[in-house]
Amino acid sequence: xxxxxxxxxxxxxxxxxxxxxxxxxxxxxxxxxxxxxxxxxxxxxxxxxxxxxxxxxxxxxxxxxxxxxxxxxxxxxxxxxxxxxxxxxxxxxxxxxxxxxxxxxxxxxxxxxxxxxxxxxxxxxxxxxxxxxxxxxxxxxxxxxxxxxxxxxxxxxxxxxxxxxxxxxxxxxxxxxxxxxxxxxxxxxxxxxxxxxxxxxxxxxxxxxxxxxxxxxxxxxxxxxxxxxxxxxxxxxxxxxxxxxxxxxxxxxxxxxxxxxxxxxxxxxxxxxxxxxxxxxxxxxxxxxxxxxxxxxxxxxxxxxxxxxxxxxxxxxxxxxxxxxxxxxxxxxxxxxxxxxxxxxxxxx
Numbered sequence: 001x002x003x004x005x006x007x008x009x010x011x012x013x014x015x016x017x018x019x020x021x022x023x024x025x026x027x028x029x030x031x032x033x034x035x036x037x038x039x040x041x042x043x044x045x046x047x048x049x050x051x052x053x054x055x056x057x058x059x060x061x062x063x064x065x066x067x068x069x070x071x072x073x074x075x076x077x078x079x080x081x082x083x084x085x086x087x088x089x090x091x092x093x094x095x096x097x098x099x100x101x102x103x104x105x106x107x108x109x110x111x112x113x114x115x116x117x118x119x120x121x122x123x124x125x126x127x128x129x130x131x132x133x134x135x136x137x138x139x140x141x142x143x144x145x146x147x148x149x150x151x152x153x154x155x156x157x158x159x160x161x162x163x164x165x166x167x168x169x170x171x172x173x174x175x176x177x178x179x180x181x182x183x184x185x186x187x188x189x190x191x192x193x194x195x196x197x198x199x200x201x202x203x204x205x206x207x208x209x210x211x212x213x214x215x216x217x218x219x220x221x222x223x224x225x226x227x228x229x230x231x232x233x234x235x236x237x238x239x240x241x242x243x244x245x246x247x248x249x250x251x252x253x254x255x256x257x258x259x260x261x262x263x264x265x266x267x268x269x270x271x272x273x274x275x276x277x278x279x280x281x282x283x284x285x286x287x288x289x290x291x292x293x294x295x296x297x298x299x300x301x302x303x304x305x306x307x308x309x310x311x312x313x314x315x316x317x318x319x320x321x322x323x324x325x326x327x328x329x330x331x332x333x334x335x336x337x338x339x340x341x342x343x344x345x346x347x348x349x
Contacts, residue, residue: 001027001068001105002027002028002029003027003028003029003068003069003107003227004028004029004030004031004066004067004068004069005018005022005028005029005030005031005067005068005069005070005071006031006033006064006067006069006070006071006095006099007019007022007030007031007032007033007071007073008033008051008070008071008072008073008074008091008095009033009034009072009073009074009075009112010032010033010034010038010046011032011034011036011038011172011174012034012073012074012075012172012175013168013170013171013172013175013177013178013215014073014112014165014168014170014215014218014219015032015034015071015073015074016170016172017170017172017215017216017218017219018071018073018218018219018222018223019032019044020216020219021216021219021220021223022044022219022223023041023043023044025223028043029043029044030043030044030045031044031045031046031047031064031067032044032045032046032047033046033047033049033051033061033074033095034046034048034049034074035048035049035050035051036048047060047061048060049061051074051090051091051094051095052076052087052090052091052094053094054090054093054094054097054098057094057095057097057098058097058098061095061098061099062098062102064098064099064102064103065102065103065104066103066105067099067103067105067106068103068105068106068107068108069106069107069108069109069110069226069227070095070096070099070106070108070109070110071110071112071222071226072092072095072109072110072111072112072145073112074088074091074092075088075112075177076088076091077176081121081139081140082139084139084141085138085139085140085141085144088141088145089141089144089145089148092111092145092148092149093148096109096148096149096152100152100156100158106157106158107157107158107159107226108158108159108160108161108226108227108232109149109153109158109159109160109161110160110161110163110222110225110226111145111146111149111160111161111162111163112163112165112222113142113145113146113162113163113164113235114142114164114165114166115129115164115166115313115315116140116141116142117135117140117142117143117146117162117164117235118133118136118315119136120309120313121305122136123311124311124312125311127209127312127313127314127315128314128315128316129237129314129315129316130237130315130316130319131164131234131235131236131237131316131319142162146160146162146235149162150233153233159232159233160232160233161225161226161231161232161233161234161235161236162234162235162236163218163221163222163225163235163236163238164235164236164237164238164315165213165218165237165238165239166211166212166213166237166239166240166313166314166315167179167210167211167212167213167306167313168212168213168214168215168218169212169213169214169215169334169335169338170214170215170216170338171338171341171342171345171347172215173292173296173297173347174296175299176299176301176302177299177302178299178302179212179299179302179303179306180335180338180339180342181297181298181299181342181347182269182298182299182300182302182303182306183253183303183335184339184342184347184348185273185280185297185298185348186200186269186273186303187253187254187257187259188257188283188348188349189273189276189279189280189283190259191257191258191259192279192283192349196254196259196260196261196262197250197253197254197257197259197260197261197262198261198262198263198264198265199246199247199250199261199264199265199307200264200265200266200267200269200272200303200304200307201246201264201266201304201306201307201308201309201310202266202307202308202309202310203264203266203310204310204311205246205307205308205309205310206245206246206247206250206264207245207246207247208245208246208309208310208311208312208313209243209244209245209312209313209314210243210244210245210246210309210312210313210314211239211240211242211243211244211313211314211315211331212239212240212331212334213238213239213240214240214329214331214334217238217240217327217328217329218238220325220327221236221238221320221325221327222238224324224325225320225325228323228324230323230324231323234319234323236319236320236323236325237315237316237317237319237320238317238320238325239314239315239317240328240329240330240331240334241317241328241329242328242329242330242331243314244331244332246307249331249332249335252332253335256335256336256339257339268304269300269303269304269307270300270301270304273298273300274300276294277294277295280294280297281294283349287349288346289346289347289348289349290345290346290347292347297347
């Protein structure tokens with residue numbers, strides 16, 4: 001039987017890589033949901049929908065009775081953690097309430113989470129973080145979303161999984177949480193201005209242990225968890241499998257861009273990069289780059305967040321390995337390959 005994946009949040013760095021991976025597999029067809037929609041291909045079609053509108057969701061998704069797997073990767077940012085709860089919970093609820101009653105062969109709902117479950121965004125947290133760690137004081141939308149699925153699943157044949165990557169690395173544009181683009185654009189502008197590549201984060205963040213999750217590896221793990229009975233109703237940390245410190249990796253990134261380094265200087269990228277749109281347009285013309293808007297390329301707030309982590313930031317990925325997922329990736333090599341990809345796509349010089 002063919003599987004039909006409903007990928008919610010189809011244009012994000014996680015959702016778009018998930019779709020690309022599913023298209024390489026023989027027995028899958030894909031439906032992508034997002035506000036912007038997309039261009040239909042042979043095995044994938046897109047539906048433009050406002051996930052916050054329950055009536056629109058029911059109407060636009062009313063015919064999706066063939067869906068066997070829901071991959072939920074959507075996210076809406078808000079100024080505070082408390083404000084994030086209502087919209088992010090509502091979007092998941094609206095999708096499930098529209099599709100689950102009509103999808104008679106529904107097998108699995110995959111929920112994309114992250115280390116906010118462990119309180120990683122609040123400050124120093126227990127490392128390595130394990131899926132069995134105790135919860136923390138709400139508000140936290142990831143937890144509310146998982147509780148919704150747990151309750152909804154009772155008495156049903158479908159199962160759920162909660163996938164918890166670290167910082168996700170990919171090349172999708174227009175994404176508020178793409179650290180690779182932050183570093184690539186910051187380095188390119190620094191080089192253009194004949195500046196050394198300075199680490200812009202907190203002094204204490206430079207020597208702490210970090211990890212990342214490659215978007216392609218994450219896609220493979222997400223589909224694996226959704227189709228492996230041993231992962232039913234489980235939460236799983238998914239990481240590249242290695243650790244790094246910025247004080248070791250940052251000079252190597254500078255070498256990749258053929259730049260010098262200078263001592264770290266703590267500065268808000270949101271502030272210092274806010275006026276660089278015209279400069280970037282000049283660079284696009286000079287180096288014949290693709291005409292992406294500066295806004296689509298810059299996730300400065302996310303960069304400021306990651307570079308402010310003056311505490312260790314990593315999880316325990318052994319549960320996924322024990323259950324059968326053994327892929328891993330060298331994070332340093334991942335950086336170079338993604339930078340190469342951005343150059344090939346003419347995103348950066």
